[in-house]
Amino acid sequence: GQSLEQPSEVTAVEGAIVQINCTYQTSxxxxxxxxxxxxxxAPTFLSYNALDGLEETGRFSSFLSRSDSYGYLLLQELQxxxxxxxxxxxxxxxxGGKLIFGQGTELSVKP
Amino acid sequence: EADIYxxxxxxxxxxGKKITLECSQTMGHDKMYWYQQDPGMELHLxxxxxGVNSTEKGDLSSESTVSRIRTEHxxxxxxxxxxxxxxxxxxxxxxxxxxxxxxxxxxxxxLTVT
Numbered sequence: 001g002q003s004l005e006q007p008s009e010v011t012a013v014e015g016a017i018v019q020i021n022c023t024y025q026t027s028x029x030x031x032x033x034x035x036x037x038x039x040x041x042a043p044t045f046l047s048y049n050a051l052d053g054l055e056e057t058g059r060f061s062s063f064l065s066r067s068d069s070y071g072y073l074l075l076q077e078l079q080x081x082x083x084x085x086x087x088x089x090x091x092x093x094x095x096g097g098k099l100i101f102g103q104g105t106e107l108s109v110k111p
Numbered sequence: 112e113a114d115i116y117x118x119x120x121x122x123x124x125x126x127g128k129k130i131t132l133e134c135s136q137t138m139g140h141d142k143m144y145w146y147q148q149d150p151g152m153e154l155h156l157x158x159x160x161x162g163v164n165s166t167e168k169g170d171l172s173s174e175s176t177v178s179r180i181r182t183e184h185x186x187x188x189x190x191x192x193x194x195x196x197x198x199x200x201x202x203x204x205x206x207x208x209x210x211x212x213x214x215x216x217x218x219x220x221x222l223t224v225t
Contacts, residue, residue, distance in 0.1 A: 033212045042216040091212045103153040
């Protein structure tokens with residue numbers, strides 16, 4: 001089946017830039033979503049890439065490279081409130097259009 | 112603001128009990144999902160529905176069942192709870208045609224089976 005790989009944890013300081021990578025399996029792949037989940041909370045949608053390139057939404061940007069089967073989430077001007085888990089999720093058409101989630105990256109932002 | 116609700120938020124129940132976790136959304140979305148998530152782990156899809164009277168099992172084997180009699184309501188039932196069912200259960204919905212990349216999640220139900 002499909003699986004997505006991302007680092008289990010990342011640490012950065014306030015004000016810095018951090019990149020969270022995600023690699024995915026290509027069979028049936030349609031696009032890549034990113035979700036944020038604070039401890040104990042509901043996941044919330046951040047961004048989606050169906051085409052190669054960068055999508056920018058405020059301090060957050062997401063990138064996709066189909067040729068490399070790879071994407072990343074870029075967080076700029078980090079704030080303490082950005083400490084959370086970040087999940088990449090692949091949209092797979094051969095799975096009935098379901099999202100397959102990566103295992104999540106726990107981001108810790110230090111002062 | 113997404114309008115998707117789950118009750119109860121927390122539930123502690125004994126082994127062998129039957130329980131129903133409720134999920135409702137007011138966005139008119141056709142597609143609804145149930146995920147199971149252990150602390151610090153990924154979300155596993157256990158059931159989904161693409162419309163009324165349509166339900167499918169997800170990727171993770173589950174002893175639960177679901178029903179979709181109304182568009183807005185997607186309850187999940189465990190006929191006989193076991194300690195292995197202890198987890199967080201997240202309900203979600205999406206409505207963008209064939210592309211389900213943006214899902215709206217409820218606050219979750221934290222289930223503990225003793």
